[in-house]
Amino acid sequence: MRPRSPLVPTIALLTLASLVSCGREGVPPGSVAALIGNGEHRMAYPVNRNVTVSGSPALRHARAAHRIVIGVKSDHPFLGFEDPVTGRRFGFDIEIARMIAADLGFGPGQITWKTVSPQGRETAISQGDVDFYVAAYTINDERKKHVSFAGPYYIAGQDLLVKRDEKDIRGPDDLRGRRVCSVTGSTPWRRIENPSYGAEVSSHDSYAQCVQDLISGETDAVTSDDTILKGYAAQNGGRLRVVGRPFSQEPYGVGLTRGDKALRDAVNDALEHHRGNGDWLRAYAATLGRSGAPAPTPPEVIRY
Helix, strand or coil, X not given: CCCCCCCCHHHHHHHHHHHHCCCCCCCCCCCHHHHHHHCCCCCCCCCCCCCCCCCCHHHHHHXXXXXXXXXXXXXXXXXXXXXXXXXXXXXXXXXXXXXXXXXXXXXXXXXXXXXXXXHHHHHHXXXXXXXXXXXXXXXXXXXXXXXXXXXXXXXXXEEEEEECCCCCCCCHHHCCCCEEEEECCXXXXXXXXXXXHCCEEEEXXXXXXXXXXXXXXXXXXXXXXXXXXXXXXXXXCCCEEECCCCCCCEEEEEEEEXXXXXXXXXXXXXXXXXXXXXXXXXXXXXXXXXXXXXXXXXXXXXXX
């Protein structure tokens, strides 16, 4: 089937804005707005005041500026999200980025968040527009030709989001003849179009629109990385659930300027530190864990 054009993008954006405005009456418990509104998401990471990392151009520049610039996404609830009313950032990727920044010597007030689109991330990293990038960025050999990676900090996988009471879709083998939505041109969209799945595939320009189709009954499932789906399940207060049978493997890494080994090693050290002290699991519980999906085992860092 041909991808469908967005219905009314402005409506979707207004709906999202209404969900995240702070302190508004009627905000669903457990939603993005509920967390941002009461400050519950503010986890504390002690700032390392004795950083000894040397030989990193990016870190040297950040120290001189007394600020570190972190590339993130802004439109994925409970993963990488920006409140359109206050500008505050929230989500699992945001917490991972804050952990790393703290270990590099930068507190919350010294972080500049920069929203970077997937199409522009390699350019932003390689040109130094961001000091590092944390935004559901899958490590692969093609990307390693342009940037370096620390991590992985999460092993994602393509999964399915369905209504809470859906009993017949238990995994990708149950999609024959069922309606499935994904984002136009995305890797999950291309994968689910494989005739072997037998799904009736539709698409939109955003996952928020696919989720609205799921809630309204226009589609039977939404497919993307499980992290993205968990965020929408968390946002929708128990009406939706992630099936929990991923059918791909997407190791998320922290994107860095190619060749900056000193910074890569420092970021890897930070990831290991916060995995070991329990911060990783606490961050998951406060964000993606609100979907009801249990925490996976934090992955081991792969140094190269």
